[in-house]
Amino acid sequence: MDNRYLQGNFAPVTDEVTAFDLPVSGTIPDHLDGRYLRIGPNPRLDGPGAVDPDGYHWFIGAGMAHGLRIADGSARWYRNRWVRPEGDELAPNTNIVQHGGRTMALVEAGSPPYELTDELETVGRCGFAGDLAAGYTAHPHEDPTTGELHALSYSWTRGNRVDYSVLDTAGRLRHQVEVEVHGSPMMHDFALTEHYVVIYDLPVTFDIDMVAGKMPRPLRLPARLALNRVIGRNPLPDALVGAMARGNGAPSQLPYSWDDDYPARIGLLPREGNSADVRWFEIDPCYVFHTLNAYEDGDEVVIDAVRHERMFATEFTGPYEGLSSLVRFTVDTVAGKVREHRYDEHAQEFPRHDERLTGQRHRFGWSVGLDGPAPGDSVLKHDVVGATTLARPLGAGKEVGEFCFVPHADDAAEDSGVVMGYVHDRVTGLSDLVLLDAETLEDVAAVHLPVRVPAGFHGNWAPTAS
Numbered sequence: 001m002d003n004r005y006l007q008g009n010f011a012p013v014t015d016e017v018t019a020f021d022l023p024v025s026g027t028i029p030d031h032l033d034g035r036y037l038r039i040g041p042n043p044r045l046d047g048p049g050a051v052d053p054d055g056y057h058w059f060i061g062a063g064m065a066h067g068l069r070i071a072d073g074s075a076r077w078y079r080n081r082w083v084r085p086e087g088d089e090l091a092p093n094t095n096i097v098q099h100g101g102r103t104m105a106l107v108e109a110g111s112p113p114y115e116l117t118d119e120l121e122t123v124g125r126c127g128f129a130g131d132l133a134a135g136y137t138a139h140p141h142e143d144p145t146t147g148e149l150h151a152l153s154y155s156w157t158r159g160n161r162v163d164y165s166v167l168d169t170a171g172r173l174r175h176q177v178e179v180e181v182h183g184s185p186m187m188h189d190f191a192l193t194e195h196y197v198v199i200y201d202l203p204v205t206f207d208i209d210m211v212a213g214k215m216p217r218p219l220r221l222p223a224r225l226a227l228n229r230v231i232g233r234n235p236l237p238d239a240l241v242g243a244m245a246r247g248n249g250a251p252s253q254l255p256y257s258w259d260d261d262y263p264a265r266i267g268l269l270p271r272e273g274n275s276a277d278v279r280w281f282e283i284d285p286c287y288v289f290h291t292l293n294a295y296e297d298g299d300e301v302v303i304d305a306v307r308h309e310r311m312f313a314t315e316f317t318g319p320y321e322g323l324s325s326l327v328r329f330t331v332d333t334v335a336g337k338v339r340e341h342r343y344d345e346h347a348q349e350f351p352r353h354d355e356r357l358t359g360q361r362h363r364f365g366w367s368v369g370l371d372g373p374a375p376g377d378s379v380l381k382h383d384v385v386g387a388t389t390l391a392r393p394l395g396a397g398k399e400v401g402e403f404c405f406v407p408h409a410d411d412a413a414e415d416s417g418v419v420m421g422y423v424h425d426r427v428t429g430l431s432d433l434v435l436l437d438a439e440t441l442e443d444v445a446a447v448h449l450p451v452r453v454p455a456g457f458h459g460n461w462a463p464t465a466s
């Protein structure tokens with residue numbers, strides 16, 4: 001077995017742990033009162049639901065949530081818990097957010113959002129899940145001016161239809177509209193601006209052969225390509241969906257791959273508009289998992305995002321087709337064109353911004369520097385106005401996960417705060433929650449865990465309700 005996504009710190013942990021009063025180096029700012037939540041795949045390697053180690057894709061491991069409670073300058077507890085879904089649903093593994101006072105575990109294109117308790121025990125499907133069209137997103141964006149949660153969701157069962165939805169501050173579905181895209185793309189993230197929902201319609205698309213356990217698209221016959229294109233534009237019949245879902249239990253492969261024939265487009269959906277109102281703008285072929293932030297500047301829409309040359313074209317166990325970079329897409333809505341600017345040479349992923357500025361003009365962003373496929377080895381701070389990038393390597397033998405920004409106060413300046421995330425030490429086999437000064441990237445504090453937190457996906461600060 002040589003699947004790198006089951007080795008080293010990608011390997012799952014076997015135990016659910018509860019640890020109290022954790023040792024801290026440095027000083028945790030007194031005003032931090034909440035939980036640092038993070039989630040990732042933690043597949044079972046034997047027994048019921050065990051994954052096939054050869055075909056296992058990092059994106060399809062059953063989700064485990066990790067939480068660290070911080071208050072009064074101390075680290076009161078750490079807990080890790082599997083998300084326990086109903087029936088055969090995949091345990092959400094991609095993002096964990098707090099909205100409307102609820103902790104939600106999220107995955108895209110399949111299982112609905114699951115609610116967890118403050119101590120990470122699974123409550124069940126979120127109440128609004130029954131109102132959604134199939135699937136939800138792992139990357140909803142909260143509008144800081146209204147507190148509403150915006151999402152762009154897709155499911156391979158829905159052909160070329162995706163859904164834009166808005167949850168109100170109580171977590172009820174306020175708005176949902178269906179949008180037609182070119183085919184059946186993987187749509188991991190989107191962006192929000194003052195007036196628009198920014199849609200990435202890009203060439204990683206549903207590949208029925210991967211569901212059927214056959215060779216992925218790049219290796220198969222042209223006739224299969226044609227069939228896939230038909231399927232990609234039409235909702236699948238319920239009987240077929242049922243048969244595919246029953247298959248061999250949880251899918252062992254991610255059913256998406258690169259499609260050279262698929263156009264790459266950015267769409268602008270007016271927030272209160274419908275499918276017919278979307279304006280589409282062609283860009284060079286690429287894939288985008290994550291937006292840093294986006295905003296409007298006169299007749300232009302500015303989108304900072306991490307761009308991959310291609311995705312799932314030759315590598316089918318995880319997201320790596322070469323180095324990815326931070327770029328700015330500038331959509332000129334008058335000329336109908338998109339300009340693309342690459343910021344610098346750093347390979348990176350997991351871009352984040354100060355979420356008080358979602359959809360509004362930002363100056364700073366933070367991401368994880370990579371020297372190959374994830375995990376990373378450094379934290380980067382970008383000043384997109386000054387056109388500079390500050391890099392903070394975390395040291396030899398250290399593996400860096402996503403870092404998120406937490407301001408020092410509601411009215412603090414844009415980079416006045418901390419960034420926090422897990423750092424794994426290959427020598428000790430343990431992990432720390434590391435807090436860096438968001439302005440300088442110098443050490444603020446580290447919480448030392450008695451265990452390791454496997455390399456995973458997204459984490460967020462969930463402040464205690466006041």
Ligand SMILES: [Fe+2]
Nearest residue numbers: 188289290458
């Ligand atoms: Fe993501």
